[in-house]
Amino acid sequence: MRVAAAQLAPVFMNREATLDKVLDALGEAAANGAELVAFPETFVPGYPSWADFSDASTFNDADQKAAYAVYLDNAVDIARGDLDTVVAVASQLGVFVYLGVAERSASGGSIYCSLVAIDPIAGIVSVHRKLKPTYGERMMWADGDGNGLRVHDVITGDDSVRVSGLNCWENWMPLTRAAMWAQGPQVHVATWPGSPETSGEISRFVAREGRVFVVSVGAVLREADIADDFPVLPQMLEFGNRWASGGSIIVGPDGVTIAEADKHAETIIYADLDLGLVRAERQNFDPAGHYSRPDVLQLSVDRSRRGTVTFTD
Numbered sequence: 001m002r003v004a005a006a007q008l009a010p011v012f013m014n015r016e017a018t019l020d021k022v023l024d025a026l027g028e029a030a031a032n033g034a035e036l037v038a039f040p041e042t043f044v045p046g047y048p049s050w051a052d053f054s055d056a057s058t059f060n061d062a063d064q065k066a067a068y069a070v071y072l073d074n075a076v077d078i079a080r081g082d083l084d085t086v087v088a089v090a091s092q093l094g095v096f097v098y099l100g101v102a103e104r105s106a107s108g109g110s111i112y113c114s115l116v117a118i119d120p121i122a123g124i125v126s127v128h129r130k131l132k133p134t135y136g137e138r139m140m141w142a143d144g145d146g147n148g149l150r151v152h153d154v155i156t157g158d159d160s161v162r163v164s165g166l167n168c169w170e171n172w173m174p175l176t177r178a179a180m181w182a183q184g185p186q187v188h189v190a191t192w193p194g195s196p197e198t199s200g201e202i203s204r205f206v207a208r209e210g211r212v213f214v215v216s217v218g219a220v221l222r223e224a225d226i227a228d229d230f231p232v233l234p235q236m237l238e239f240g241n242r243w244a245s246g247g248s249i250i251v252g253p254d255g256v257t258i259a260e261a262d263k264h265a266e267t268i269i270y271a272d273l274d275l276g277l278v279r280a281e282r283q284n285f286d287p288a289g290h291y292s293r294p295d296v297l298q299l300s301v302d303r304s305r306r307g308t309v310t311f312t313d
Contacts, residue, residue: 051136054235151183194218194244
């Protein structure tokens with residue numbers, strides 16, 4: 001199986017223009033033989049970097065409210081069909097896609113950090129909403145649920161590959177990883193805002209723990225990627241002019257790095273995965289198989305989609 005990690009910069013807070021970059025990247029990756037393509041955390045319309053690089057917690061600040069309004073306006077509404085073109089192109093190209101999006105809630109006033117799995121035949125097969133936003137993200141995103149904690153079969157030739165995916169620091173959550181390993185993935189996708197310091201070590205650890213290939217993908221974000229009139233850009237510039245540096249890496253089930261992107265570069269990295277290595281590495285450790293003790297340790301996972309209101313007419 002050939003996989004690709006698209007380390008790109010969004011057209012910041014511009015949903016449609018960023019979706020165009022997604023389509024271009026899918027075409028390039030497919031032309032290079034990729035069967036699975038992964039994009040960074042909330043790539044569409046971009047990661048809310050001002051949560052950490054501005055006074056985001058200032059109560060009732062006019063610029064912060066204006067920035068959030070821009071974010072809401074450009075968030076992805078899946079029910080409205082915002083991803084229909086991506087689904088169609090994935091089908092045409094025959095590629096499986098993991099796409100990080102800022103998903104607008106049904107109420108229209110909140111945002112989920114969501115990882116959308118798109119099958120070239122079945123279309124959208126899961127939308128995983130990040131269970132717990134991290135640090136400054138809690139100013140921007142609502143808590144998700146377990147509905148998207150699912151592993152998918154990706155067809156490759158006459159065979160299929162089991163693939164899982166998690167957002168950012170969910171990859172640090174032991175029970176969340178355990179829920180994925182129990183479903184038997186061979187390839188795991190990890191999406192990030194864009195930092196080698198946060199994605200490198202955990203990607204190698206996750207690969208060795210799960211005995212899986214890990215496709216970690218982060219974004220880059222520079223001053224040139226943000227419109228001059230973005231409300232809090234002056235505050236962000238006080239922290240520098242580059243806020244995400246990539247950190248994309250592909251790791252084997254033995255923890256060995258197969259491919260790694262240059263820092264700050266917009267690029268797509270590729271790797272050809274020999275799935276036999278997964279079976280070989282599980283000879284001495286299988287976290288959800290012969291190295292588990294279900295008689296002693298058990299995990300219960302609620303995968304129901306949570307809403308704030310239930311209507312009965």
